[in-house]
Amino acid sequence: xxxxxxxxxxxxxxxxxxxxxxxxxxxxxxxxxxxxxxxxxxxxxxxxxxxxxxxxxxxxxxxxxxxxxxxxxxxxxxxxxxxxxxxxxxxxxxxxxxxxxxxxxxxxxxxxxxxxxxxxxxxxxxxxxxxxxxxxxxxxxxxxxxxxxxxxxxxxxxxxxxxxxxxxxxxxxxxxxxxxxxxxxxxxxxxxxxxxxxxxxxxxxxxxxxxxxxxxxxxxxxxxxxxxxxxxxxxxxxxxxxxxxxxxxxxxxxxxxxxxxxxxxxxxxxxxxxxxxxxxxxx
Amino acid sequence: xxxxxxxxxxxxxxxxxxxxxxxxxxxxxxxxxxxxxxxxxxxxxxxxxxxxxxxxxxxxxxxxxxxxxxxxxxxxxxxxxxxxxxxxxxxxxxxxxxxxxxxxxxxxxxxxxxxxxxxxxxxxxxxxxxxxxxxxxxxxxxxxxxxxxxxxxxxxxxxxxxxxxxxxxxxxxxxxxxxxxxxxxxxxxxxxxxxxxxxxxxxxxxxxxxxxxxxxxxxxxxxxxxxxxxxxxxxxxxxxxxxxxxxxxxxxxxxxxxxx
Numbered sequence: 001x002x003x004x005x006x007x008x009x010x011x012x013x014x015x016x017x018x019x020x021x022x023x024x025x026x027x028x029x030x031x032x033x034x035x036x037x038x039x040x041x042x043x044x045x046x047x048x049x050x051x052x053x054x055x056x057x058x059x060x061x062x063x064x065x066x067x068x069x070x071x072x073x074x075x076x077x078x079x080x081x082x083x084x085x086x087x088x089x090x091x092x093x094x095x096x097x098x099x100x101x102x103x104x105x106x107x108x109x110x111x112x113x114x115x116x117x118x119x120x121x122x123x124x125x126x127x128x129x130x131x132x133x134x135x136x137x138x139x140x141x142x143x144x145x146x147x148x149x150x151x152x153x154x155x156x157x158x159x160x161x162x163x164x165x166x167x168x169x170x171x172x173x174x175x176x177x178x179x180x181x182x183x184x185x186x187x188x189x190x191x192x193x194x195x196x197x198x199x200x201x202x203x204x205x206x207x208x209x210x211x212x213x214x215x216x217x218x219x220x221x222x223x224x225x226x227x228x229x230x231x232x233x234x235x236x237x238x239x240x241x242x243x244x245x246x247x248x249x250x251x252x253x254x255x256x257x258x259x260x261x262x263x264x265x266x267x268x269x270x271x272x273x274x275x276x277x278x279x280x281x282x283x
Numbered sequence: 284x285x286x287x288x289x290x291x292x293x294x295x296x297x298x299x300x301x302x303x304x305x306x307x308x309x310x311x312x313x314x315x316x317x318x319x320x321x322x323x324x325x326x327x328x329x330x331x332x333x334x335x336x337x338x339x340x341x342x343x344x345x346x347x348x349x350x351x352x353x354x355x356x357x358x359x360x361x362x363x364x365x366x367x368x369x370x371x372x373x374x375x376x377x378x379x380x381x382x383x384x385x386x387x388x389x390x391x392x393x394x395x396x397x398x399x400x401x402x403x404x405x406x407x408x409x410x411x412x413x414x415x416x417x418x419x420x421x422x423x424x425x426x427x428x429x430x431x432x433x434x435x436x437x438x439x440x441x442x443x444x445x446x447x448x449x450x451x452x453x454x455x456x457x458x459x460x461x462x463x464x465x466x467x468x469x470x471x472x473x474x475x476x477x478x479x480x481x482x483x484x485x486x487x488x489x490x491x492x493x494x495x496x497x498x499x500x501x502x503x504x505x506x507x508x509x510x511x512x513x514x515x516x517x518x519x520x521x522x523x524x525x526x527x528x529x530x531x532x533x534x535x536x537x538x539x540x541x542x543x
Binding site: 052054071072078080082084086087088089097098101125126127 | 435436438439441442443444453454457458460533534535536
């Protein structure tokens with residue numbers, strides 16, 4: 001591949017006077033799956049929004065297939081943290097939204113719904129879907145325009161752990177089937193390592209790239225693979241090396257007077273005595 | 284819920300009105316209340332029948348309904364136009380909204396003398412008054428609806444490259460529909476209210492005129508029949524909007540009125 005699918009060099013991005021991104025460079029080749037991980041506020045979501053064309057006010061140079069990112073580029077799809085299905089459209093019309101009014105009738109909608117296991121829900125309203133099903137519909141919508149690059153902003157953070165694992169596998173198989181390149185932002189190091197060929201670790205603020213961990217394991221991967229655990233450890237090291245600012249309130253907690261064992265019901269001395277003895281046990 | 288229990292549910296709603304009617308009939312029959320002031324239900328049915336069979340009532344209903352329809356259509360359409368401009372454009376809001384908020388503060392009946400002076404006593408002042416009445420609820424709810432559209436859904440529109448008219452018709456309009464219906468329904472009920480006001484003041488036909496006529500000829504039965512007919516018409520026209528609302532807003536994820 002002569003030219004990377006995404007070439008990103010963001011010198012600086014500011015929100016008013018606050019600098020959120022400081023000299024970040026990242027190239028992604030076609031067919032790769034790359035995760036951006038980092039503490040909240042490190043600018044990783046902002047980076048994604050720049051690639052999607054949702055943010056245009058930054059210093060730097062970003063090229064998708066050699067052209068500047070623009071909203072509604074056929075090359076780029078976007079999946080939000082929440083499904084953001086339009087509640088007044090049926091599931092099929094949501095998936096085919098890009099094809100205009102009654103986009104749900106487009107033949108590709110049926111195919112995509114079948115791929116994400118929602119074939120039976122084409123005519124349902126979004127309110128009838130569970131959180132995981134709604135996010136599956138959102139994935140189908142993101143893939144409808146057949147983008148070369150699919151951007152995902154913490155796509156599975158709002159679903160439970162079991163649903164998340166199923167959705168991760170679903171995403172991988174659907175993306176492989178369509179040959180889609182994935183760039184996803186996540187808080188979840190497990191998820192980043194399991195899904196990606198490369199994990200790009202950022203720390204902030206302002207956001208910088210702290211390092212990169214390659215995950216060469218072939219797919220399908222076993223979540224219990226010790227090699228994945230080692231990659232996770234590397235990611236954690238990179239995160240810690242960035243000296244995150246912890247919100248350390250231990251000193252304040254130690255200084256505060258212990259909460260008084262206020263009697264809820266004075267007539268129950270037994271309860272109070274038990275509570276007091278429990279309180280005296282060192283944690 | 285079975286059909287039987289639904290029937291039982293609506294049957295329960297009839298208990299109180301039927302009991303009141305029976306009490307009313309008995310009270311007038313026993314001579315506790317003068318029949319000239321409070322005609323018994325049986326006499327009202329008689330009056331209604333007489334009015335209905337000689338076609339007078341139908342004429343009144345027709346002209347009143349037409350006035351409401353015309354006034355409501357004009358008022359609601361203007362409200363949609365102005366509301367869309369104010370809701371979608373900061374500029375338009377800055378120029379227009381303060382004026383409309385000020386106009387709203389005028390009790391609408393205060394327009395009556397002016398409308399009579401300007402437009403005479405024909406249909407024009409009546410329809411204008413009804414249009415004024417219908418305008419404000421539609422306008423206020425529509426603007427509030429547009430301004431409360433979820434930013435996240437608008438962003439979805441942006442991701443799909445929607446701009447201008449497409450963004451309005453595919454995102455803003457459907458998202459505003461629930462508010463719009465609230466506005467249309469309260470606008471319609473105000474339209475009926477202003478119809479009565481307009482017809483009480485200057486009319487020779489219509490249900491409001493029937494009210495005046497009943498008072499002037501000391502016929503309480505006419506007044507009560509007109510009131511009942513107005514109630515029925517109001518309920519009927521609201522029912523039409525309510526059905527449209529249910530059909531168009533089936534997608535809404537709302538509490539359905541029954542605790543699970």
